[in-house]
Amino acid sequence: MANPGVEAVRGRLERAARAGLDPAAYAHESLSVLGRAVPFDAACHGSLDPGTGLITGSTKVALPSDHDVEFLAHEYVTDEVNLFVDLARRPRPVGVLVDDTGGDPNRSTRYRDLLTTRYGLQHELRAALVVGGAAWATLALYRQGSRGFSASEADLVAAIAPVLALGARAAVAAGAAQRLRQAPPAASAAAAASAASAAAAGGWQAGEGGAPGVLVVDSAGRVVQSTTTAEHLVAELGGAVHGELPIAVVATIAAARAPARRGRLLQARARVRTRTGRWLVVHGAALADHAGDRRHVVVTIKQAGPPEVVPVVVAALGLSARERDVVAGVLRGASTAEIAAALHLSPYTVQDHLKSVFDKAGVSSRRELVAKVFFDQYAPRLGGALSPSGWFAPPSAP
Template sequence: MTVSAERVRTQIDGLATAGLDWPTFGAAAIETLRTALPFSAACLATVDPATELVTATVKWGDVDDDHDLEWAYYEYEVDDVYDFRRVCRKPGGVAALGAETQGDPARSRRWAEMFRPIWDYSDELRAGLSADGATWGGIALFHQGGRTFTLAEQEFVSSVAAGFARGLRAGLVAGAVGLTDVGDDAPAVLVMGADDEVVQANPGAEARIADLGGGPLGDARLPQVVCALIGAARRRASDPTAAVPRARLRSRSGRWVVAHASPLVGRGDRRSDVVVTLEDARPPEVIPLVVASYGLTDREREVVGLVLAGVDTADVARRLHLSAYTVQDHLKKIFNKVGVRSRRELIARVYSDHYAPRLVEGGALAPSGWFAGCATRT
């Protein structure tokens, strides 16, 4: 390692508190990690903490976006040596392919059918990125040229995982104001065929796909979250314990989106078609994630929930069996973490991610729970 592990941990922790959006944080953190641990390529992914489904990625090196559907197939549909969900539950939340296969990576279909023939990777190291009991992402590092990841390198990546998680978590709520319009507020619906081609789509689908980083519908490049949903839906059809095909994420325009999928009934052993739906998230779906992104304790989240419901300090104390002084102490800590000075600012900060600006502009609620017919900010 060319730079001390402690120095890199300190730098990543500093980036995590710098107020960066998550892609900017991710790119900087990967570069920082590489100063202590050289690798050939890397992929940093965000996940929805509720389902641990991958929602978006930042990539470094020759790993590219052109094979996301293949990656989702091996991650969600194939029963391989490990996947990200299993890694997150391992001691230390880390695994290396060479070590997991006792030096025989060919035991992994992902390696034999994708990593080796496409990129000639010789080893993969994965780590789950968790903080305060929730998983916010995962990272995969790759070696080429026959190199493998040592136990010391695995332990080092495990030691910086919490800093990565805090940076991804904070990055979800960075840059909350400044929304742009993406057209129709109606849900987008796509039907993906057994060959992973778009069979049908409604009129608003292309704009939604573009806002999530995908290409035109005739293009094979779908957003990462759609690829993951397709694989997760097919796996869930045969394995009820598999990842739930549902995720919340921020789009490029700043909107919160709920994405979910379900398989259609297929014939025999034929891979099923999958219906994917992308729609604006309603406040009850988003607010818990926004609140969690500020790194509040369980008790602080309880206090915030009551404050958002309009409960005064005395009633908060009574409901939580606390003294008014203790509630005020919790509020001070909450204000400091969120970066506000009062209850009013706290409520505005949580809602302003989407809802307050449009409410101020007088938008009426559409049937979807989103604001209809109001101007957006640029």
Template sequence: MRSTPVERTRAQLLTVARAGLDTPTFVAATLETVARAVPFSAACLATTDPATRLVTSAFKAGTMSSVDAAEDARWAFHEYVADDLYDYRDLLTREGAVMTTHVETHGDPLRSSRFENFFQPTWSVTDELRSAATADGDLWAFLALFRDENGRTRTFNEAEMEFVSSIATTVARGVRASLVTTLVAAGPGGVATGAGPGVLLVDAAGEVLSANGEAHDRIAALGGGSLGSTPLPMPVQSVVNAAQRFGRGQEHWAPRVRMRTVSGRWVVVSASPMTSFGAGVPSTTAVTVEDAGATDVLPLVVAAHGLTGREREVVRLVLRGVSTAEIGRALHLSAYTVQDHLKAVFDKVGVRSRRELAARVFAEEYVPRMGAGGSPGASGFFA
């Protein structure tokens, strides 16, 4: 029995997802293949950080392929800040994790602020189809397809929605695999947004004995001067002192501290006492300074505002788009208690809503990395 065109397209997408392509190549091949089953005038495949479900990169095709930074900023505003009928996070509450503007607005797309004030006047868009690409419980990407006034068909139909929904897991696994491929292809240091880890060797008096090349830039970014001729920045020296106490048995843990650079980026500073094997060899401490990952950034984003442990748990779930009722069930709290925690969080952080909270994290932790040309690594966050 001969396969249908839709079945062949699914099979082709599965082949693309398993081909070990880097992320840009995988996305281009995926969009080209999808277009055979679901024609579009423009498309965007945005990778996400599974830890927060915030966008880490966006690849565009068709009439949106030349989107500039200003238009990206407008998209972020409408997605994370402005109130609208729906956003990407609502996808996970829809059947099949797929939606269209035509369906969400009951045939009146101008009910959507994003559509009325951005998509329609900028690109003459008549409909948008969105899908969440998840695999093994994690969200790895969003796929958005657009149609405009020049197309033969101006809206997406139910069969097209079902098709896109059916390929979402394949797309997610392809994105996940492509991030690993991209990281490996980049060689030592991967696709980091800046320098690699800085490594220093410090003596008992706090003097730097040796350091790799990246350490100079890392220490300077933390407000330090020239290595070897000026003291280490106070926060870094504090980590060294804690490591020395750990070596003497006065502490129960080797320090691993997250701190911000002068420019506001999060880094992790860790230190460990080194064992000396020769007689008379002085004791030393190894110090490493590297970019913070998503699991390092998120606790600090909220801790910087003095949130309690419970408030941090609430924020973690809010960023993932979890509803108040679901947060209550997950944390064994009543809806009223969750609302009280949210009010306290908003007051401390200086925002008024869940959307503003997500926008704050996106603007402070993701946009700078994306703007610097950073690419997400194998974990979904920036390598």
């Protein structure tokens, strides 16, 4: 029997997911809705690169940003309890810290060295927000004092986690659509033409002169060397090379230092959108000196090309197999009648599929659709299986 309380929360979250909010706005709204059902003293909604699981950003309530570096070090290096990457693999991707430590939360370094000492928080409930087999976001709720999170509250979060995940995924697409609508028509067309030309040429302009930005970070998290391009790109991500680094960069550094856990190595790589709306790829690798010490990490930042970005955005749209077939025809320049004939559909059915695609993408025309997410490199691969890198797997041998 359906729980009326759960259904009410689910309904409000579904409306938020359909509201066309960008990731930050959706995070604030979903936390506001959730907080009325599961009260908290502090909370964090994090965005993830669905291909690697690295945290690329966060929206916080009653939490300072002063300890982001320390938090990410616990998440990727020192802690073992209720890590988001592990929660995402559970059938029920929710964990209450005190329950999952057998009543001894001090087993978690995150709890012992950060939550209680830095934040004054005693209770934690976490969830990985998974849809389509990929984690798109994270949720962490915190309380002070003696009142912990109950089993019924954990059950509620587990019940609405899929809706939260759908909303986080939709917000990625909505954010891209908002940027497209705000850009002058000439600029949108020029951007699409530039993208298509670069893809056809097999290259992609990345930063000034096409060069990636490079940082070298020491064991204390200080940038000891950087290129000018890196300084510009870090600023575009909302940080400063010699100040507070962006969360995506800090997470990548932590992942590069992370030991293998249960035979799995983290990918020190994240795709992230900047404040201007373009996508960057951040990659980290530990540097070894002559003695084999790996205290320093080199970080490269470059503009992402179609092979890195398109799978994220297309997955965010949640297209059905038939919708992807119709879009493939649009990308080839086929008319509605030609698409209908090729797919053995009526023109009216093709129009219905296109309307659904436009609604999901937040656009109103074929031109906007192409300008927003699709590139020449993607059309031949539509519907193909994805490889672990996030790009398309090569065709299977006959």
